[in-house]
Amino acid sequence: MTAVAEIKGWCPGARRPMPSGDGLIVRVRPHGGALSVSALGELARAAQRFGNGQIDLTRRANLQIRGVSDQTLVPLWDLMAALDLLDASAELEAIRNIVVNPLAGLDPAEILDMRPVAAALETRLASDQALQALPAKFGFALDGGGRLPLADLAADVRLVAQVRDGDCRVAIGLSGSDDVRWLGTTSVADAASVAIQLTRVVLKLGPTRRSATLLAPAIATIGAELGLDGAGAMTRSATPQRRCGVIALTDQTCAVGLGAPFGRLDSDALTRLADVLATHGVSEVRLSPWRTLYVPAGPEIAAQIVADAARLGLIVDDADPLMRIDACSGAGCCPSTGLATRQHARVLADAMRRTQFKGTLHVSGCAKGCARSAPADIVLIGEGERYHLVRDGTVRTEACGTVDAAGLDADGDGLFEAGERAHV
Numbered sequence: 001m002t003a004v005a006e007i008k009g010w011c012p013g014a015r016r017p018m019p020s021g022d023g024l025i026v027r028v029r030p031h032g033g034a035l036s037v038s039a040l041g042e043l044a045r046a047a048q049r050f051g052n053g054q055i056d057l058t059r060r061a062n063l064q065i066r067g068v069s070d071q072t073l074v075p076l077w078d079l080m081a082a083l084d085l086l087d088a089s090a091e092l093e094a095i096r097n098i099v100v101n102p103l104a105g106l107d108p109a110e111i112l113d114m115r116p117v118a119a120a121l122e123t124r125l126a127s128d129q130a131l132q133a134l135p136a137k138f139g140f141a142l143d144g145g146g147r148l149p150l151a152d153l154a155a156d157v158r159l160v161a162q163v164r165d166g167d168c169r170v171a172i173g174l175s176g177s178d179d180v181r182w183l184g185t186t187s188v189a190d191a192a193s194v195a196i197q198l199t200r201v202v203l204k205l206g207p208t209r210r211s212a213t214l215l216a217p218a219i220a221t222i223g224a225e226l227g228l229d230g231a232g233a234m235t236r237s238a239t240p241q242r243r244c245g246v247i248a249l250t251d252q253t254c255a256v257g258l259g260a261p262f263g264r265l266d267s268d269a270l271t272r273l274a275d276v277l278a279t280h281g282v283s284e285v286r287l288s289p290w291r292t293l294y295v296p297a298g299p300e301i302a303a304q305i306v307a308d309a310a311r312l313g314l315i316v317d318d319a320d321p322l323m324r325i326d327a328c329s330g331a332g333c334c335p336s337t338g339l340a341t342r343q344h345a346r347v348l349a350d351a352m353r354r355t356q357f358k359g360t361l362h363v364s365g366c367a368k369g370c371a372r373s374a375p376a377d378i379v380l381i382g383e384g385e386r387y388h389l390v391r392d393g394t395v396r397t398e399a400c401g402t403v404d405a406a407g408l409d410a411d412g413d414g415l416f417e418a419g420e421r422a423h424v
């Protein structure tokens with residue numbers, strides 16, 4: 001048994017990869033959610049050379065290289081180190097969970113470019129050893145506003161830019177069990193420092209070291225103790241109108257959103273995408289929590305990138321049903337199922353198109369439900385050769401029927417014909 005194979009069930013990192021049915025999963029955490037196009041190409045080729053050629057885009061705006069072995073892990077680390085993508089220790093990488101808006105610094109509609117705050121936060125996290133006791137899932141969302149806000153992203157500590165009396169301020173919030181609890185505002189200059197102080201409080205007082213378990217009496221006094229301005233009312237950011245395809249930023253500039261079906265790309269497609277982007281003069285790629293990559297471009301180049309990316313199998317239209325389907329990796333990648341979940345999900349995507357079903361679908365190989373924790377309009381939970389059917393719920397909701405995996409081609413339309421859209 002190898003050193004990494006003895007430990008199971010944690011959030012994967014690079015220094016501490018996670019064993020899976022198809023080998024080790026190595027997570028790559030780009031600083032500030034950005035990668036150079038050349039680094040993207042290098043990682044895509046590395047996924048083939050050192051792994052099984054499969055790459056995930058995660059809901060924390062990271063990449064995962066799958067199918068790495070004990071023998072190929074060290075050469076992969078060497079490559080990551082050369083690209084400045086390898087932390088000094090497993091503890092340091094585990095707490096570097098910071099998400100910023102994917103269009104930060106590009107979007108004229110944003111209130112604040114949060115990347116400098118993210119960089120300061122990263123530095124402070126790395127310099128305080130006590131913070132290494134944070135749970136691996138502890139995360140920060142730094143939302144500067146604009147066309148792609150982070151309101152739907154789960155995070156323990158939220159920093160949200162807002163304008164008060166003509167000044168830019170940063171509202172500080174903690175995730176509660178069912179909503180965000182806003183504590184007050186601070187200056188942009190103090191935002192990273194306040195986030196660290198707040199994190200120390202959660203570490204000290206939170207029963208599970210997560211913000212959702214902080215008790216009300218503790219929360220009531222935190223804002224004053226951190227010297228925050230009165231809480232005021234934070235309004236929820238608007239839902240973005242568009243996440244895939246061409247997003248106009250100004251008359252002369254656009255961003256292009258390129259979605260990965262089920263958050264998975266293969267090495268060949270990603271290598272060719274990096275080549276396409278380099279050919280069009282794009283130098284940087286932004287990652288997002290929506291399994292979508294973003295690149296800046298002028299309007300003409302943007303249209304070409306969309307056409308090229310569509311040919312490579314990426315999602316370039318928000319209306320594509322694949323954007324509304326979550327499916328776990330399934331047979332061949334996970335020993336808990338023999339069902340080809342993603343193949344079945346593609347069959348069902350065609351049925352969603354035919355029936356014009358606008359809701360969400362979750363195809364899960366088993367009752368664990370790794371791909372989605374939020375409710376979906378239709379949930380299929382694998383067991384043996386069939387799926388249990390849940391309408392408007394999660395993998396934990398009581399099933400209302402069963403569907404034979406072998407019959408999805410013929411019966412798929414029937415799943416969606418009566419369905420109504422409840423979750424997006």
Ligand code: SF4
Nearest residue numbers: 328334365366369370
């Ligand atoms: S939901 Fe079940 S089958 Fe799917 S990846 Fe998770 S454990 Fe494996």
